[in-house]
Amino acid sequence: MRRKTTHPILGESDRSTAWQVQSLLLGYPDEALLETLPVLARAVSTLPEAVGAPLHSVLSYLENTPPIAAATDYVETFDHRKRFSPYLTWFVHGDTRKRGVALLKLKQVYRAAGLELGDDELSDHLAVVLEFASAHPVPGQQLLEDHRAGIEVLRLALREADSPWTGVLDSVSATLTTLHGDAREAIATLVAAGPPDEGVGLEPFAPLTYMPSFPEGRR
Template identity: 40%
Template sequence: MKFTRTARRTAEHRVVWQAASLLLAYPDAGLNARLDLVDELCAHLPPEQAAPLLDTAAALRGLSERVAAQQYVDTFDLRRRATLLLTYWSDGDTRNRGLAMLAFTEAYRAAGVGPPVGEVPDHLPVVLEFAATVDPVSGAALLAAHRRAIHAIGLALLDEQSRYAPVLSAIGATLPPATEQDLGWARRLVEAGPPTESVGLALFTLTVPPRREPAVAKGPRLT
C-alpha cells in the first residue's frame, strides 16, 4: 500500500523527532550508539531533512565523551539562554509554569504512558521522543504549541554558533511555519529572558535543570 502524502510527511516527521531526541540527549557513554542510530534513521529521510541532523551527529562523533558532556552542560544546563525546558521560555519563574508543565503530563497519560523517568515533562528531548514513538498527533500539537520556544532555542544556539543549532532547524522544519510575530517574540525572549515573578514560587522554582541521570541509548524514557 502506498503512503499518502500526509502519511509520508508524518512518517518523516517522526523520524526527524526521534533523531533530534537522540542528538539532544545528554552525551553519556551511550553517545556513539545513539549517533549510529541517528545515521540509520537519517537514511530514511530526504537529503534536505537528513543534512542538519547528520551535521550535528558528525560534529558530536568527533568529540571525546568528556568534552561532549562538558559542552552539553555548558550549553543547556548552566545558562537559561538555551535551556531545553519549553515552559521555562513561556512562563519562566512564575506560578503559571506549574499548570503549563501539567499539560505535558496529562498528554502523556492520555496516550497511555506515564510521566518521563528522571526528567521533567517539558524537556524537549522527552517531548520529541513522545511525538516520535508514542503519539505523533498529540506530540505534534505539543511541539506546535511551543514552537516559539523552539525558535528561541534555535536562535540562541545560532548566536553561539553551537553544533546543536542544526538540530533545532530540523525540528522547526516539521512545525507550522513561523510568522514574523513568532520570530520577533523569539528574538525578544532570547535577548530579555523569560518572565519572572518575585513572589508565589513555592510550587515550581526550577530554572536551569541540574545535570540529569545518564540517558540510555534510545534517549529519554517514557514509562
C-alpha cells in the same frame, strides 16, 4: 490570515523518525548514545535534506569529538546557562506559578496517551516532547507547535553561540509549520523581554532585526 502548512516534503513516517533521532541527540552524550550513532546516521540518511542535513552536522560532531570534550560541552551548554534551557515552558513563563500549570497540562496530554513520566523527568524538556511526538505524531506535533516560541528562542541562542547542537533545533524547526509575520514578531518580542521575573531578559541574544533563517518557502 494565511493558513499554516506543514513542510510539504515530510510524511508522518519522516516526522516520527526525525523526532526520535532529535530526541536522542538532545540527550547527554554518554557511551550508550555514542554507540548508537551509526544507527542514527542510517535513519537520518532516509530523511529529506531540509530535516536530515542539520542532523548530519550533529552526528559528525559527536563522531569526531573526544567523548569527554563532548560531555563537557553538553553540560556547559544545557546545564549551566538558562538561555540554552531545553525546558520549553521556561522561555514563556520563567520560574512562575504559570509554569507549574503548563507542566501539569503537558503531563495530562502524556497520561491520556498512556505515558507516565518518572519523578526525575520534567514534562517540558524538548527531548521528552520529541520522544512523545515520535510515538504519537498528532498530539505530539500539536505540543511542538504550541511551544514553538521556546523552540525558536533556543534555536536562536544556540546558533548565536555556534553550538554543535544548533543542528538539532534547525531540524526540529524544519518539521513544523511555516512561521509567518505575527509568529515571528512574537518570538522577537520574547527574545527582547525574556521570561517573567528575569530583569535582564535573555541577553546577550542577537538584536530583534535578526531571526533564524528558514528553508525556501518557509518565510
